[in-house]
Amino acid sequence: MPHWNPAPAPWGFDPAAAIGCFKDESKKSWAGAKRIGIDEVSHRKGHRNFATVVGDLEAGRLIEVIDSHQQLDIIEALEQQPIAVREQIVEVSVDMWVGFPKVVKKVFPNATLVIDRFHVMQAANKELNKIRRQVGVFDRGSKFLLLRNGVDLTQSEREALEQLLQRSKRLRKAYESKEELRAIYESPLTAETGRLHLEEWLNRAQKIYSEVTTTIRNHLDGICNYFRTRTTSGPMEGINNRIKLIKRQAYGFVNFGNFRKRLLACFSD
Numbered sequence: 001m002p003h004w005n006p007a008p009a010p011w012g013f014d015p016a017a018a019i020g021c022f023k024d025e026s027k028k029s030w031a032g033a034k035r036i037g038i039d040e041v042s043h044r045k046g047h048r049n050f051a052t053v054v055g056d057l058e059a060g061r062l063i064e065v066i067d068s069h070q071q072l073d074i075i076e077a078l079e080q081q082p083i084a085v086r087e088q089i090v091e092v093s094v095d096m097w098v099g100f101p102k103v104v105k106k107v108f109p110n111a112t113l114v115i116d117r118f119h120v121m122q123a124a125n126k127e128l129n130k131i132r133r134q135v136g137v138f139d140r141g142s143k144f145l146l147l148r149n150g151v152d153l154t155q156s157e158r159e160a161l162e163q164l165l166q167r168s169k170r171l172r173k174a175y176e177s178k179e180e181l182r183a184i185y186e187s188p189l190t191a192e193t194g195r196l197h198l199e200e201w202l203n204r205a206q207k208i209y210s211e212v213t214t215t216i217r218n219h220l221d222g223i224c225n226y227f228r229t230r231t232t233s234g235p236m237e238g239i240n241n242r243i244k245l246i247k248r249q250a251y252g253f254v255n256f257g258n259f260r261k262r263l264l265a266c267f268s269d
Contacts, residue, residue, distance in 0.1 A: 030063050030081060032056070035091040037116075037233040038100065040069045041240055051256075053239065054078070057093060060235045062243070062267040065260045071099035078107045093233040095119040096219050115222035116233040117185050124178050127212045135168040146171075150179050170208070177205040185226070194227035195220070242267075 033056040040050045052074050054064035066077040078086070089108040093116050094100040104113045125147045132146055145153070145161040153161065165172040184197045198220065206213040216223060226232070246266055 030056070030085045030088075032059070033063060033085075034058065034088060035093070035229075035231055036063070036089055037093045037236040037239075038074075038103070039095070039233065039236045039240065040097075041243060052077075053236070053243065055236050055239045057231065057233070057235045060238060062239050062263060065263050067256045067260070071102060074099070074103050075106050078103070091225075091229065091231050093231050093236075094222075095233070096123070096215060101222070112225050112228070113222045114225045114228075114231050115219050117223075117226050118232060118234070120216065120223060121178075121182060121185070123215055124181055124209065124212050127209050128174050128178050131171060131174045131208075135171050137164055137167060137171060139164065146175055146178075149182060174208050177201070177208050181205070189227050191224050191227040195224040198224065239267075 035057045037055045037057050039053050039055075041053055042050055050069040052064075052066040052069050053062060054066075055061060056063050064078070066074055068074065068077075086108050087110050089111045091114055092100075092104045092108055092111045093114045094104070095116055096119055101113055104111055128146055129143055132142060141160070142164055145157055145164060148157075150158075161175075165175060181201055184194065184201060187194075187197070189197060198216070202213050202216060243263060246263060
């Protein structure tokens with residue numbers, strides 16, 4: 001029997017009940033799942049060992065774990081679910097990995113692919129931070145001030161931010177463009193008007209954000225689908241955090257099949 005650390009987890013998982021987590025969950029029911037998120041997590045030491053996780057976004061529950069993040073492997077694993085189950089999925093929220101569109105199209109015939117808004121903003125923030133370094137702004141706390149949502153800054157933080165922006169016109173334009181993009185997401189737009197606003201933003205921002213604007217154009221359809229129902233992958237963060245906690249208690253599980261069963265069982269109702 002594999003060894004595991006009996007220390008209690010902070011989210012309330014009872015180590016004494018761990019044996020119950022070994023029930024066979026290989027045919028985990030997706031009953032009721034309509035909006036799902038697909039993400040990747042590192043499941044072994046090293047950054048190249050990724051698993052793919054699937055969560056029910058409305059229930060906040062893990063429903064599948066795949067020992068790969070390769071497109072064909074994901075398709076093969078997900079197609080093990082009956083077609084009737086896969087046909088009930090109406091939305092799939094993902095990041096901008098190039099493999100996801102084919103996965104969704106092949107596996108979930110009735111689903112709309114939605115590019116998660118937070119991954120789009122993450123890409124914009126990454127390029128903004130790159131610009132910060134290029135213009136030579138390395139002040140302590142400067143990254144925080146630039147990347148944090150402007151509406152969440154305190155008065156003193158706004159004043160400190162303004163001092164930073166006065167040092168570089170390029171940085172000011174980049175920051176203002178980032179905030180314009182965030183404002184688009186916060187506005188009550190339809191898919192059609194959301195697309196119009198994004199296209200206008202792309203035309204304005206392309207001289208500042210060469211990488212991000214190219215990426216957004218390549219994924220524009222999926223990005224604009226967000227405005228239909230405003231589905232995000234937010235619940236996946238909670239799922240991934242819980243997976244990390246379970247992993248700490250599952251020290252010594254070298255068999256992925258057993259580890260997968262444990263994860264699914266521990267997320268079951």
